[in-house]
Amino acid sequence: MDFGFSFIVFPRPAREIVLRYLPWSVGLLLFTTIISWTLGNILGVIVSFVKNRYISGALENIAIVLYPIPYYVFSLALIYVFAYLIPIFSLSPATMPAINIASLWDLINMVFHMLKTVSAPALSIIVISAFGWWFISSRTLSLATMTEDYVVYARLRGIDIGRIRGRYVLRGIMVPQVTALALALGAIFSGALVTEYIFAYPGLGSLLYQAIIIGDYPIALTILSLSMIGVTLATWFLDTVVYYLVDPRIRFAR
Amino acid sequence: MAMVLKMQSFVKTFKSLLKYKRFRVGLAIITIIAILSIISLFSPQQYKRWYAYPKDRPPQLTSLDMILGTTTNGRPVFWIMVNALANSLYIGLLTALIGSHIGLLIGLLAGLSRGKTESAFILLIDSFIVMPGLPILIILALALKQSMTIFTIPLILSIIAWAWPARNVRSITLSVASKDFVTIASFSGIKFFNILLYEIMPYVLGWHLTNFINTIIWAIGMETALAVFGLSILSEDTLGTMIYWVLNYNALFRGLWWWLLPPIILLISIFVGLYLISVSVSSYLNPRLRGGGQQ
Numbered sequence: 001m002d003f004g005f006s007f008i009v010f011p012r013p014a015r016e017i018v019l020r021y022l023p024w025s026v027g028l029l030l031f032t033t034i035i036s037w038t039l040g041n042i043l044g045v046i047v048s049f050v051k052n053r054y055i056s057g058a059l060e061n062i063a064i065v066l067y068p069i070p071y072y073v074f075s076l077a078l079i080y081v082f083a084y085l086i087p088i089f090s091l092s093p094a095t096m097p098a099i100n101i102a103s104l105w106d107l108i109n110m111v112f113h114m115l116k117t118v119s120a121p122a123l124s125i126i127v128i129s130a131f132g133w134w135f136i137s138s139r140t141l142s143l144a145t146m147t148e149d150y151v152v153y154a155r156l157r158g159i160d161i162g163r164i165r166g167r168y169v170l171r172g173i174m175v176p177q178v179t180a181l182a183l184a185l186g187a188i189f190s191g192a193l194v195t196e197y198i199f200a201y202p203g204l205g206s207l208l209y210q211a212i213i214i215g216d217y218p219i220a221l222t223i224l225s226l227s228m229i230g231v232t233l234a235t236w237f238l239d240t241v242v243y244y245l246v247d248p249r250i251r252f253a254r
Numbered sequence: 255m256a257m258v259l260k261m262q263s264f265v266k267t268f269k270s271l272l273k274y275k276r277f278r279v280g281l282a283i284i285t286i287i288a289i290l291s292i293i294s295l296f297s298p299q300q301y302k303r304w305y306a307y308p309k310d311r312p313p314q315l316t317s318l319d320m321i322l323g324t325t326t327n328g329r330p331v332f333w334i335m336v337n338a339l340a341n342s343l344y345i346g347l348l349t350a351l352i353g354s355h356i357g358l359l360i361g362l363l364a365g366l367s368r369g370k371t372e373s374a375f376i377l378l379i380d381s382f383i384v385m386p387g388l389p390i391l392i393i394l395a396l397a398l399k400q401s402m403t404i405f406t407i408p409l410i411l412s413i414i415a416w417a418w419p420a421r422n423v424r425s426i427t428l429s430v431a432s433k434d435f436v437t438i439a440s441f442s443g444i445k446f447f448n449i450l451l452y453e454i455m456p457y458v459l460g461w462h463l464t465n466f467i468n469t470i471i472w473a474i475g476m477e478t479a480l481a482v483f484g485l486s487i488l489s490e491d492t493l494g495t496m497i498y499w500v501l502n503y504n505a506l507f508r509g510l511w512w513w514l515l516p517p518i519i520l521l522i523s524i525f526v527g528l529y530l531i532s533v534s535v536s537s538y539l540n541p542r543l544r545g546g547g548q549q
Contacts, residue, residue, distance in 0.1 A: 190388030
């Protein structure tokens with residue numbers, strides 16, 4: 001993909017600038033998606049087993065309030081609370097060290113630095129998508145799965161409840177949830193782009209903002225086409241490779 | 255007569271929806287928001303001018319103009335807020351009117367067609383769902399920046415907005431079309447269009463309402479996302495452009511919390527209120543969901 005030279009940093013090609021920012025965005029997205037998807041699914045299954053109606057009802061209401069809020073609006077609220085009222089995160093932008101990995105120590109250092117910068121934007125994405133999307137869908141799905149014959153039979157056989165939870169219910173809801181992840185990936189990515197800019201996280205979102213206000217079309221177009229291709233490829237990957245791993249019926253079909 | 259019957263069934267549906275606690279809460283939130291946006295009709299002429307009021311003032315209870323303080327441009331936050339609310343709701347409603355109806359049409363057609371046409375429709379819908387919407391909208395907004403008005407933004411948003419409703423309508427149409435009464439109707443020689451209108455539409459309409467509400471939520475959110483990048487109409491007040499100027503003037507750094515909080519609180523309450531209504535409508539429509547969760 002060659003969209004010519006960047007206007008911001010003139011003689012250098014746009015691709016080179018974008019590639020410098022790319023690992024930060026991919027890191028954030030990978031980190032948050034994996035954590036929130038796992039957390040939300042496991043929580044949903046656990047809560048559907050909870051007998052206490054007040055706890056599960058309260059959690060469901062929290063999830064329903066959180067669900068429709070986009071990440072970037074929530075992240076502004078987070079900034080107000082955690083950077084202004086109770087200053088835990090800093091309001092100033094994160095610095096981006098040059099990524100050159102000469103030794104193992106540099107690598108550890110870089111990962112540590114990444115984790116430190118990633119925590120604030122990651123929190124807003126994880127809270128919303130884990131407690132909103134994945135929690136609600138996983139709870140609904142596991143409530144439906146729990147009434148299936150094979151789960152009832154497993155209970156009657158006296159199988160340990162933890163095993164039923166993990167091997168019978170969680171395993172059963174995995175396939176529709178992978179599909180949901182594949183479908184939601186585009187929305188997750190769009191939200192993350194704006195969140196990155198709001199937290200001044202040194203990823204593609206901040207670069208895109210710079211490119212737009214200056215009118216640097218090569219960089220903007222590189223980012224936008226890269227993201228469309230990337231998300232579509234990731235969806236394809238989820239739909240074929242991860243499906244294959246999760247669903248034994250597909251694996252042994254031939 | 256038919257009109258009266260329709261009104262009666264509408265009132266009946268509304269009454270049974272009111273039994274849901276979530277619906278009541280959502281309706282209360284949206285009513286407050288609607289009242290606030292109607293107040294925008296009474297805004298004074300000078301609220302759009304810069305420095306018509308003293309700048310950076312915290313909220314004071316002296317007059318309605320100063321009740322939420324003023325911005326760095328010397329504009330009263332209260333009047334900006336109510337106008338922004340009205341404009342954002344307008345963008346959301348217009349997008350939902352255009353986008354969800356295109357979705358309804360394409361979904362119905364996709365659900366009823368067979369063979370190659372069906373796969374073409376599925377490919378079209380699924381590719382629009384899978385592609386990230388924001389980058390496409392940013393490209394369009396960059397290209398059309400000159401001609402951007404409050405009328406064109408909903409048109410641009412509708413290009414993406416139809417996909418999810420279409421998918422939803424298609425799956426419902428598929429399940430209805432496989433029922434016996436549709437087969438009987440078609441064997442009885444009823445025309446395709448009449449089957450669509452009288453046999454299938456009644457089942458789709460309820461879901462169309464939830465799609466409509468969800469599209470409003472999506473459109474307001476997307477307009478905000480575009481505005482954060484400075485790609486909305488910055489000369490008009492919307493909730494998104496309000497956030498843009500807050501970020502642009504570093505309001506939070508300088509402690510102007512009264513400028514940042516109103517758009518955030520309003521956005522969150524619009525989203526939550528509309529979503530509560532849409533959730534209660536869909537659990538009213540789908541009895542299987544009704545038993546599981548509490549009302």
